[in-house]
Amino acid sequence: MIQFSQEWKSQFPIVTVSEAPLLLSNPTSKSLIGPLIFNPIPESLAHLFTSPSLSPPFLNPPPQLSLSRFLSTSTLADSPLLLSTTSSIASFCGPPDKYFSSPLLAYNRLQLLKCPRDDTVVVFFPTGTNHDRVGFLLLSVKDKSLVATGDQKDGIFTANKSLGSQIVRILVNPIRDTSFLDGNFSFTGSFGYLLVYTMYSVNWFCVKYSESMKRPVLSYLGCKNFKSCGIAGACWSPHIQVESLILLENGSLFLFDLEANCSHMYFRGTKLKVLWGDEGKSGDCKWLGCEFSWHSMVCIVARSDAVFLVDWRFGELNVTCLARIDMFSACALSKKEQFLALSRAASDNVHFALVSETMLVVCDVRKPMIPLLQWAHCLDKPCFIDVFRLSDLRSNSRDDTYDWANASGFGIILGSFWNCEFGLFCYGPSLPPRKGSIASKISEVSNCLYAWELPSDLMLSGGDCQHGDCHVREQFWKDSLPKWTDWQQKKDIVLGFGVLSNDLSSLLFELDEFGGFVLIRLMSSGKLESQRYCASWELVKNLEVAHRDPMLLSEDNLLYFIGDEKYKFPRRFKYFELNYLHAYLNGNLSQVLNSNMEKACECSQEKESFSLEFHEVLCKKLKICGFDRFRTSPAIRVAFNDINLPTSIHELALRRMWAELPMEFLQLSFSSYSEFLELDQKKIALEFSVVPELPQLPPFFLRKPSSRSNKWSSKVRISNSLVGPVLPLPILATLHELRNGCPNSQEETGRFSSESELSAQCNEAMQVAREVALSDSTTKLQDDNAVSLDDDRDDTWDHSEKPKSFLLYHPSAWQRSFEVDKEDNCVHQDDNFASMITKVRKKQSSRPEKGETFKLEFFDDLCPIDLKFDARELEFSLQETKISSLLKKNFSKWQEEFTPYREFCSQFTSPRDKVA
Known part of the structure; x- marks a missing residue:
């Protein structure tokens, strides 16, 4: 009856019902259990060490x-x-x-190992250029302060062995046998082992104390490489300290003994031939991890849908299912529930903790398919779980009222390093009955577990504020970031932590009323910190350190790895004045330009911007590049005549705006390297791209990069090429508008907007393009109120009898992109960029006459648009002419059979051409 009662109670998860049967939360229980909420003490925050080697490399795309x-x-x-x-x-x-997106954030990246000498703690973490090397620091107490010690160059200690790929996890195994200690507590042997695994390899180290160096050192023992499958998890044996278990992503298990024969530092290991049977048909499920159980030949293996007990004590391997995800379907909040992590409980080796997407469960290997205790954790995909004794979390207490609870209770820390959310779940046996009673005798044999109070938040970063205003500000800050950036990449988050031992924490702080613990944490910015946490009855909602704007608390670290070595060269920072860019982004460029011009006019000393000689040279260069054509032709005509390649309506509008600028404004926008003023050493020498010599309007296509550097060398001759634009088009258009008296200013604001002017130019260019070009059915006018430019065009453009010399089309790729966005409820379509216009190829004979040299123009009829090759004349031999003709013939035949090409050409074929 008692067992049935316990099983019935365990079916009601904590937090899901108002009065859970296995929840101890009343005044009587509080008086015996004590406070179970832990708050960080702001004044206890101590910075221990900072190094770029502690910061992780760039992580995978956000989850x-x-x-x-x-x-x-x-x-x-x-x-x-x-x-x-x-x-x-x-x-x-x-x-x-x-x-989770990356295994680098699925596990604790910080591990602590107590050194039996001088009360020193060794802190292990991944380091190196690719975080493929084990690094460590020494923590010791000096004058009631925790001090981190590295090598003599203020760096970190590192293992001599580089693992070749990023470290996924480090597991520490302390040697509890003190037989190597003599009466003076000076030891000559090892005091711990390290198991370090990457995605495809496992490596073992031995931690020793070097008398010559007076510090711990790492000794490499060997490795095992798995080439065919990745590693899912690993664990040390609590029974035989030299044994470890490795779980692969395909469910294979390997047992390793460090005392076994090792050939050339390469461990063979023993593969446990587990016959999963039907249990091995995992489908899309994922193997998570493994843990040893109550015997050295019994282990627990977790998968995303089930947990198994593997027993090989009697020669054969027996597999027993301990838990299935279907067990929690009645209480789970998610329809597709999955297990996420596994941990062995700290009480003994028969209990283990298991977490799914919505549930946290404590199970017993002796009771398959029956959970002992359940919580609904309400955390977002927690992948880290660890169990601590309550005596480690409430150490150094002045009051001994809660000694029974400290010795009997446990705390599960559950959370996610990526989401920076952690919770504390405390549990233990029922309240101690009166001695000599029947209940006390039953409690000696009963293993029923109870949840001690409701779960509480654990602020590992020590700077989180639970105040409502801070939550709202932080949410607004997260939403203000670009969609491709997650807030975790912009904030200093915890990547690993460890709880300092009770004997060392007692040397740092005085006794607390209810006790507490010292947390050592590793931050993503490369900082190693310590902070004291104290037990309390209530969670502190407002921390003085954290009650600030989240932007002030966040650092732009982006989780990029900076490198091992310090920057050896002097740092000199030079700055640009981006006041015009700031004004353009805020929509008040005309106001700022007008104000600056008024200040310039008040200046008594004025200098000539250009000399007469330079004016003539510049005008000549601009004419060579095609800027003289619009002196006698309308700007819209020049823009259309400048089309040589498929051009968007947006680019066509930009060319028209450039064509309308007078010569004096073009002189402001273009210059040559020889006319650049010699700049002071404290200023920055600007660089611009070279203007092409072929006649064309901006924006230029495929320009040559700049040929100069910050300082001209005596060995390099100064180029006299025309470069630019030095000033962007929005500034030039605004200056042109100010000189003309602002006739195009907006009526609502009274200011001129270059963006609005560009939009109007796009509408006019689209209208003209529809009138002078053949168009397909997918191209539509963006603005129904667009004005026709009949007055700006030649009469030949309006003549309906003459064939039109342009094509206006909408690429099918843009149409498919629009359909994809529409399916995602993210409709975005801009015809100014998606509508393309190009010249129609003039029909002429492209077949070379007899004895005529084969030229590039003979390929023109393979394309419906007019192409121009920027290449020198090529002379084909007779053999090359025959080969080119054959290639052209075969390609033309392929075009006739290619349906998309035929459909594209048919859109621009007039009925008269089809009849012909």
């Missing part, structure tokens, strides 16, 4: 964004990268991880 979503959100609306191709790119990478 909230799949690869297709990351590419689409990081692609600008005017980018040539097609959103429709992002999904196809992501499809080659397989489905995204359902549980």
Whole structure:
């Protein structure tokens, strides 16, 4: 009856019902259990060490964004990268991880090992250029302060062995046998082992104390490489300290003994031939980890859908299912519940803790398929779980009222390093009955567990504020970041932590009323910190250190690895004045320019901007580049005549705005290297791209990069090329508008907006393009109120009898991209960028006459648009002419059979041509 009662009670998870049967939360229990909420003490925060070697390398894409979503959100609306191709790119990478994005944040990156000499703690962590090397620091107490010690160069100690790939996890195994200690407590042997595994290899180290160096050192023992499958988890044996267990991603188990024969530092290990049977048909499930149980030949193996007990004590391997995810379907909040992590309980080796997406469970290997205790944790995909004794969390207490609870209770720390959310779940036996009673005798044999109070938040970063205003500000700050950036990448988060032992923490702080613990934490910014936590009855909602703007608490670390070595060269910072850019982004560029020009007019001393000689040279260069054509032709005509390659309506509008600028404004926008003033050493020498010599309007296509550097060398001759634009088009257009008296200023604001002017130019360019070009059915006017430019065009453009010399079309790729966005309820379409216009190729004989040299123009009829090759004349031999003719014939035949090409050409073929 008692057993049935316990099983019945365990079916009601804590937090899901108002009065859970296995929850101890009343005044009587509080008086015996004590406070179970732990708050950080702000004044106890101590900075121990800072190094870029402690900061992790760049992590994988954030877990909230799949690869297709990351590419689409990081692609600008005017980018040539097609959103429709992002999904196809992501499809080659397989489905995204359902549980966590990177194994680097799935485990604790900090491990502590107590050294039996001088009360020193060794702190282990990954380091190196690719975080492929084990690093460590020594923590000791001096004058009631915790001091971190590294090597003589103020760096960190590192293992001599580089593992070749990023470290996923470090596991510490202290040697509890003190037989190597003599009466003077000076030891000659090892005091711990390290198991370090990467994605495909496992490595073992021995931690020794070097008398010559007067510090601990790492000795490499050997490794095991798995080439065919990745590593899912590993653990040390609590029974035989030289044994460890490795679980692969395919469910294979390997047992390693460090005292076994090792050939050339390479361990063979023993593969446990587990016959999973039907249990091995995991489908899409994922193997999570393994833990030893109550015997050295009994282990627990966890998968995302089930947990198994593997027993090989009697020669054969027996597999027993301990838990299934279906057990929690009645109480789980998620329809697709999955297990996420496993941990052995600190009480004994028969209990283990298991966490799923919504549930936290304590189970017993002696009771398969029956949980002992359940919570609904309400955390977002927690992947870290560890169990502590309550005596370690409430140490150094002045009051001995709660000694029974400290010795009997346990605390489970559950959370996610990526989400920076951690919770504390305390549990233990029922309240102690009166001695000599029947209940006291029953409690000696009963293993019923109770939840001690409701779960509480554990602020590992020590700077979190639970105040409502701070939560609201932080949410607004998160929403203000770009879609492709997660807030975790912009904030200093905890990557690893460890609880300092009771004997060392007692040397740092005075006794507390209810006790507490000292937390050693590793931050993503490369800081190693310590902070004292004290037990309390209530959670502190408002911390003085944290009650500030989250922008002030966040650091722009982006989790990039800076490097091992310090920057050896002197740092000199030079700055740009971006006041015009700031004014343009705020929409008040005209006001700022007008104000600056008024200040310049008040200046008594004025200098000539250009000399007469330079004016003539510049005008000559601008004419060579095509800027003289619009002196006698309308700007819209010049812009259309400048089309040589497929051009968007947006680019066409920009060319028209450039064509309208007078020569004096073009002189402000272009210059040559020889006319650049010699700048002071404290100023920055600006660099610009070279203007092409072929006649064309900006924006230029495929320009040559700058040929100069910050300082001209005596060995390099100064170039006399024309460069620019030195001033961007919005500034020039605004200056032009101010000189003309601002006739195009907006009536609402009374200011001129270059963006509004560009939008109007796009509408006019689209209207003209629809009148002078053949168009397909997908191209539409962006603005129904666009004005026709009949007065600005030649009469030949309006003649309906003459064939039109332009094509206006909408690329099918843009149309598919629009359909993809529409399916995602993210409709964005801009015809100014998606509508392309180009010249129609003039029909002429492209077949070389007899005896005529084969030229590049003979390929023109393979394309419906007019192409121009920027190449020198090529002379083909007779054999090359025959080969080129054959290639052209075969390619032309392929075009006739290619359906998309035929459909594209048919859109611009007049009925008269079809009849012909």
